[in-house]
């Protein structure tokens with residue numbers, strides 16, 4: 089299937105490692121030009137160079153924090169100026185820490201809202217008008233299985249990401265008339281640095297080996313294993329493509345079947 093992504097321009101936020109990196113690489117393999125960002129400049133530049141080396145596509149990399157609206161606005165404007173347009177935006181960020189409600193502070197709640205909800209708002213504010221005028225666009229949020237089924241110990245994610253789902257569904261209504269599709273992709277346990285950090289944290293708290301935690305996660309999925317970042321990225325790349333032209337306003341799980349609900 090030709091995905092029709094050649095020469096499209098994609099912003100992939102928080103893309104130096106993990107899911108964001110896999111999505112940026114996946115889009116580049118289909119011929120899209122990609123603009124990447126993350127806070128740690130050397131890791132980010134190495135990823136952008138690797139993507140360029142492997143795929144030959146043009147990349148732009150800027151070190152920034154997605155919780156800073158000004159930095160996001162400058163990044164989007166620079167991408168638009170450099171490549172002439174922005175067709176696709178994948179909103180991503182790190183995840184909030186694993187805590188029980190009793191362990192959280194009010195500052196933790198503000199930080200989680202800034203990291204996951206407000207960063208998505210900033211990216212949407214800056215990119216959707218650019219897509220709207222061209223009557224073609226794809227805005228895709230990376231959230232979590234927590235939007236469909238709360239995960240124990242992740243109250244910040246369980247709460248704040250539900251707001252992102254509401255935002256995405258509402259934006260799909262507002263921008264559908266302009267042929268701008270807005271969707272949400274919800275990863276389950278996927279083998280990235282963040283997941284390995286989480287397994288070490290939980291293992292420390294429970295006095296077991298990280299491998300045991302990972303084994304428990306794998307068993308929760310009917311597929312019996314943790315996912316790979318490329319398996320997640322494949323779904324995002326499809327949604328970003330020409331071929332997903334009648335799909336908008338959905339929250340798609342890429343979780344090996346962990347979520348027990350029917351939808």
Ligand SMILES: NC(=O)c1ccc[n+]([C@@H]2O[C@H](COP(=O)([O-])OP(=O)(O)OC[C@H]3O[C@@H](n4cnc5c(N)ncnc54)[C@H](OP(=O)(O)O)[C@@H]3O)[C@@H](O)[C@H]2O)c1
Pocket residue numbers: 101102103104105106107108125126127128129131152153154155180181182183184203230231232233275276277278279280281282283
């Ligand atoms: N992996 C999973 O199993 C899983 C499951 C459910 C949900 N998720 C969610 O999916 C998202 C991506 O997870 P991941 O596993 O790919 O994490 P990861 O491997 O830790 O990668 C996170 C990426 O985001 C960047 N980043 C973090 N905070 C940022 C900020 N404030 N501004 C700009 N860039 C930032 C990081 O680079 P810098 O640190 O250099 O900025 C890095 O490039 C997270 O929200 C996570 O909670 C992951």
